[in-house]
Amino acid sequence: PSLLSSDCLTANIVKSHRETCQYRVEELQALRWKVFSREEVLAYQSKSVEEMWQRCAYRLTDSIQYVVEFAKRIDGFLELSQNDQIVLLKGGSLEVVLVRMCRSFNPDNGTVFFEGKYGGTEVFKSLGCNDLIASIFEFSQSLCALHLSEQEVALFTAVVLLNPERAWLQDKEKVARLHSHVDVAFKNTLQRSHRDTVLSKLSQKTLQLKSLCSLHIDRLRSFLELRPLLAHSLFPPLYHELFTDS
């Protein structure tokens, strides 16, 4: 596309990101001093596995709904078939949330914003998914090290979302065209700010995202295998729809 249309797409994606991010980076950074006390951490650790899963699933579903709104505001997304819009969101919404989450991660003390305060991995101990939690924190830590600007987070999450390799896409070529427009816009933006080196590091991040999300599905499946009936009552319908083979 011409530079003009590429710049228009960049502006549209950055605007969509700003409008659909729940918290601004400034707000999240201003809250870094609010860290869970020893007692609050112990309270989380004495919660049941079910309750902790439910709280995390609700928080994630909340963030995912903002990602759905982000997608709908990206020029071209609503021109895709309903089927393909759902395939892209089913495959990419958690990936986008996990990238966005790095904005709420404090690399100085390894804490993340959760339910109003910052806490370390120990907050999530009762989940019984220490490997997944540890990987999420490592991912956030490594993404923070890239010092992505909001513009870069916006464009990177749009590239992650519009992945033409998602299984079950009907019009793969149409998604591939939209993906390449966003990719060109992202590359132009990075080149202009002499940030080309970030591109190669981000491609590794997409591989880590893929394994994080399949680990999430694995842990969810084994959690539900032990409590087959619980899923419908425990989790928000959208979470159930996105992450189980319901």
Ligand SMILES: CCS(=O)(=O)c1ccc(CC(=O)Nc2ccc(-c3ccc(CC(C)C)c(C#N)c3)c(C(F)(F)F)c2)cc1
């Ligand atoms: C994302 C937009 S934002 O405005 O930056 C924003 C907007 C809101 C928040 C607060 C927030 O919801 N933090 C939170 C929520 C859930 C989780 C979490 C917990 C456990 C799991 C594994 C479990 C399902 C087995 C997963 C996964 N997968 C994710 C986390 C964190 F990943 F850190 F543990 C943090 C933080 C920033």
